[in-house]
Amino acid sequence: MAKILVDNWPQFIHGFWNTVWCSLIALFFSLLLGVIFALMEVAPSKLASAIAHIYIEIFRNIPLLVITMIFYLVVPRSGIKMSGFAAGTIGLALYSSAFIAETVRAGINSVGKGQMEGARSNGMTYNQAMRYVILPQALKIVIPPLGNQFVNLIKNSSVLAFVAGFDLMYEADTIAFSSLETINTYIIVGVFYLILTLPLSYYMRYLEKRLA
Amino acid sequence: MKKIKKILVLPLFILLLLAVSGCGRRPEGNVYTQTKESKTIYWGVKADTRLFGLMNIKTGKIEGFEIDLANALTKQILGKNGKAEFVQTTPKTRIPLLKNGNIDAAIATMTITPERKKQVDFSTPYFNAGQSLLVKDDSDIKNIRDLNGKTAVAVKGTTAVANVKKFAPKAKVLEYDDYGQAFAALKAGQGQAMTTDNGVLAGIASENPGYKLVGGTYTTEPYGIAVNKGQNDMLKQINKALEELKANGTYHRLVVKWFSGIPGFNVKEAEGLNG
Numbered sequence A: 001m002a003k004i005l006v007d008n009w010p011q012f013i014h015g016f017w018n019t020v021w022c023s024l025i026a027l028f029f030s031l032l033l034g035v036i037f038a039l040m041e042v043a044p045s046k047l048a049s050a051i052a053h054i055y056i057e058i059f060r061n062i063p064l065l066v067i068t069m070i071f072y073l074v075v076p077r078s079g080i081k082m083s084g085f086a087a088g089t090i091g092l093a094l095y096s097s098a099f100i101a102e103t104v105r106a107g108i109n110s111v112g113k114g115q116m117e118g119a120r121s122n123g124m125t126y127n128q129a130m131r132y133v134i135l136p137q138a139l140k141i142v143i144p145p146l147g148n149q150f151v152n153l154i155k156n157s158s159v160l161a162f163v164a165g166f167d168l169m170y171e172a173d174t175i176a177f178s179s180l181e182t183i184n185t186y187i188i189v190g191v192f193y194l195i196l197t198l199p200l201s202y203y204m205r206y207l208e209k210r211l212a
Numbered sequence B: 001m002k003k004i005k006k007i008l009v010l011p012l013f014i015l016l017l018l019a020v021s022g023c024g025r026r027p028e029g030n031v032y033t034q035t036k037e038s039k040t041i042y043w044g045v046k047a048d049t050r051l052f053g054l055m056n057i058k059t060g061k062i063e064g065f066e067i068d069l070a071n072a073l074t075k076q077i078l079g080k081n082g083k084a085e086f087v088q089t090t091p092k093t094r095i096p097l098l099k100n101g102n103i104d105a106a107i108a109t110m111t112i113t114p115e116r117k118k119q120v121d122f123s124t125p126y127f128n129a130g131q132s133l134l135v136k137d138d139s140d141i142k143n144i145r146d147l148n149g150k151t152a153v154a155v156k157g158t159t160a161v162a163n164v165k166k167f168a169p170k171a172k173v174l175e176y177d178d179y180g181q182a183f184a185a186l187k188a189g190q191g192q193a194m195t196t197d198n199g200v201l202a203g204i205a206s207e208n209p210g211y212k213l214v215g216g217t218y219t220t221e222p223y224g225i226a227v228n229k230g231q232n233d234m235l236k237q238i239n240k241a242l243e244e245l246k247a248n249g250t251y252h253r254l255v256v257k258w259f260s261g262i263p264g265f266n267v268k269e270a271e272g273l274n275g
Helices: A002-007 A009-043 A048-063 A066-079 A085-108 A113-121 A126-141 A141-163 A166-179 A181-210 B001-019 B031-038 B063-078 B094-100 B114-119 B160-167 B180-186 B199-205 B232-247 B249-261 B267-271
Strands: B040-045 B053-056 B061-063 B083-088 B119-121 B131-136 B150-153 B173-174 B193-197 B211-214 B225-226
Touching: A002 A009, A002 A166, A009 A048, A009 A085, A009 A141, A009 A166, A009 A181, A009 B150, A048 A085, A066 A085, A066 A141, A066 B180, A085 A126, A085 A141, A113 A126, A113 B119, A126 A141, A166 A181, A166 B173, A181 B150, B001 B193, B031 B040, B031 B063, B031 B232, B040 B063, B040 B094, B053 B063, B063 B232, B063 B249, B094 B114, B094 B225, B114 B119, B131 B173, B131 B199, B150 B180, B160 B173, B160 B193, B173 B180, B180 B199, B193 B199, B193 B225, B199 B211, B225 B232, B232 B249, B249 B267
Parallel strands: B040 B083, B150 B173, B150 B193
Antiparallel strands: B053 B061, B119 B225, B131 B193, B131 B211
């Protein structure tokens, strides 16, 4: 097993960093989009709520692979150049944002109604009450489920392998096929994913303890 | 009551284990004796490759040259009552399935290579394949050397990448899980040429107007039937049956049946008669 690791080290590292980059970019945008759509869904405006609802239901209920394939195979037909890495990262961000939106919305709903009423009766506007009273409490509540979503996101980044995005999984496929040491290669890849996901899990645990 | 539960749990657990492990044969046993006992050969075949092995959606059966050949070989090895069972494989799964004993032999557009020979044993070649290029009709790519600086699409687990790098070191190669995805990527413009075995490309070209093969074959990569390492009896039987089918004309009939209609495809070359 060590031999495969040493022989293919540059390939593993290349894939590892692509997975890290893809995950970080997708993490940032899915969190941003997720919070925005969660706020839209609970907003008093019926229109905003409907738009958010449609967005979430579409991206939550279509397999990640299908979303990615659409960006990879259909979008380039309109003349937009789209690499496998870009298509995979966009697909991953949109797909994950729907789940994060649902998680954050659940958090907002779990903050007692009295909080909003109290804030409003003290003269805050809806936006102020949301920003200073509701959201801080809601985000604290959703840290554990959010941690799950982040770990899922990293693991889901393996979708890049299907669209030649040169991520960890893609390189693993290539190494496994050329060396024919299929099982050992995938065990090594499993360890690489653990290197990414375990610290994240522990960090989320730590945050949970610090803030709760 | 508690005792009864304990008594029940153990057999149930064993049954579960049997159910999980029971699909397939023991990989360490003699495959030939096992097939003779069960009168069945489990063939690993392709189900996504036109002309070789393709799932017919209407009938639910896999059809193609390799299927016909596997059927003929089965009858030759086991006699008239012999039954051929087909298991779908991909370049990714065919060797693990052989090693696990899920299939007895793989006849799945598999090129004979030294690396693969370390893992499995191959029969004598049954199809003289070679890599070629598939491009859009208006492409300016004439042969493999024109690929320098361009992007080719290929399928994971095949010999395509190494070969492209040999003839066109500056070409980029993107790999996909199967031919359908690779061709979809070519259509979407993710690459300028698709490279794989000529037989496979001919199958795609025959179904998709607007695409053509160029440059002829730039490698010689005969297909062989693979069996697990050490299954010498099975290998001998397959080689003997293949020899008999070539001698009695069945083999030639099957090649003509599947490949004669394709423009520019050299049936004699495929049979290995002049090359």
